[in-house]
Amino acid sequence: MSNTLTLFRSLLAAVCAALLAACGAAPVRGTGDLGLVIERASGAVLVVDTTARSVLARVEGLGDLSHASAVFSRDGRYAYVFGRDGGLTKVDLLLGRIDKRIIQSGNAIGGSISQDGRLVVAQNYEPGGIKVFDAQTLELLADIPSAYGDGTRRSKVVGLADVPGNKFAYALFDAGEIWVADVADPRAPKVTRYRNAGSQPYDGLVTPDGRHYLAGLFGEDGVALVDLWRPEQGVRRILPDYGKGQEKLPVFKMPHLRGWAVAGRHAYLPAVGRHEVLVVDTATWQETARIPVKGQPVFVMARPDGRQVWVNFAFPDNGWVQVIDTLEGRVVHTLQPGRAVLHMEFAPRGESVWISARDDHRVMVYDTANFRELAQLPAASPSGIFFTARAARIGF
């Protein structure tokens, strides 16, 4: 009897060991086709596979993810998710779990990762400023308050973008300034301030070559521009006549800017408070066209090859997405991916695009060549979609 029991026990142990080996060792895979979908209301993110068009894992416990965004480690394994509540969470895409998490401020709006991948920077509303962290350990290395005026007030920070040389450019919404922080030595950051950049910069972008930083202005007409190759020239204003003397529509959602706005030699910018996309020649920084669209643009994103520009809209036109053909300079297709379209993300080479429809709780995937639906993935109030290809781009 005892012999039988012993035999049974050893058999059981062998079976368990075999099962553990099979399940425990994750299949070896890369992360180049992975990404994250933010579930903004449930504090969770989905790890997605853009080849299989499937959800690999759901990671919970990331806090308040309204207006959350993510950047990626340079090896594409980790995502750094910046939450509204000041949470900074490092997510392991391969293991589908949180690697580290800190609360770094009271109210944050996004972040960026340095050129060398060693520093993660968060931009904060409250208390205003940026904070620099070790990308591996999330240890705080530098705190740069956005103090302005008599030095007692701190501005909300918007439009943070990494630029070459382990620098970060950003704009101060309340102060109307653009700052460039050199964090090559993170323990001793050097900040260059550009005062009088313009009233209420609402977001910023750096061109894909890392040369020009642009801040869109909400409080006045025009866009502020800094040539980072020639910083001694200071900040200058472009598109100064845009919308002057005309009553703007109420802006129910701030437009977003990022380097994806550039397609070939032109930048496609969302007009503030108008149903238009502005086309700007990046060689001269002159406006070359205005393309009428269905609503007030929020995201204006070029397909990676630059042939198409996809546009979504502010409330109440947020059920629509339009596609501009950049050769023809006009809208060639209109889609209805679902209610409350919040974000779009192209596959790294642009053959497909993923679009989140918050109020229909789904992510739609479309073929960008023929606009056919390729897949639908369920997600709870999805907002931002971020693919690992961002790890290799300047300005993210």
Added chain:
Amino acid sequence: MLPSRRLAVTLLAAILAGGAAADTQPGAARQRELVRLVRQDCGSCHGLTLKGGLGPALLPGALRDKPLEALRYTILLGRPGTAMPAWKTILSEAEADWIARRLVEGFPEER
């Protein structure tokens, strides 16, 4: 409908709306839409939890000293010189009033 009768109906509606703006509660279905609108769309500036973002916090503590009337008109007319838009094309006066009252007492969660 005859033009004169239509005018009379419009006038009556205007009088009713003016006199009863604060008393006319939005229906249950509309209330759910308004909660979602505030949480999600106002939330894009004020935060999903309404503790503030680009726009200020809309929690009871932050609104304690603000007259209801001022809150209602801030919602309807916006605040010139700031990023706060006028919602009068989206919301009626009664709806803005309903939202203002809920904000002051602690805004309901989405269900």
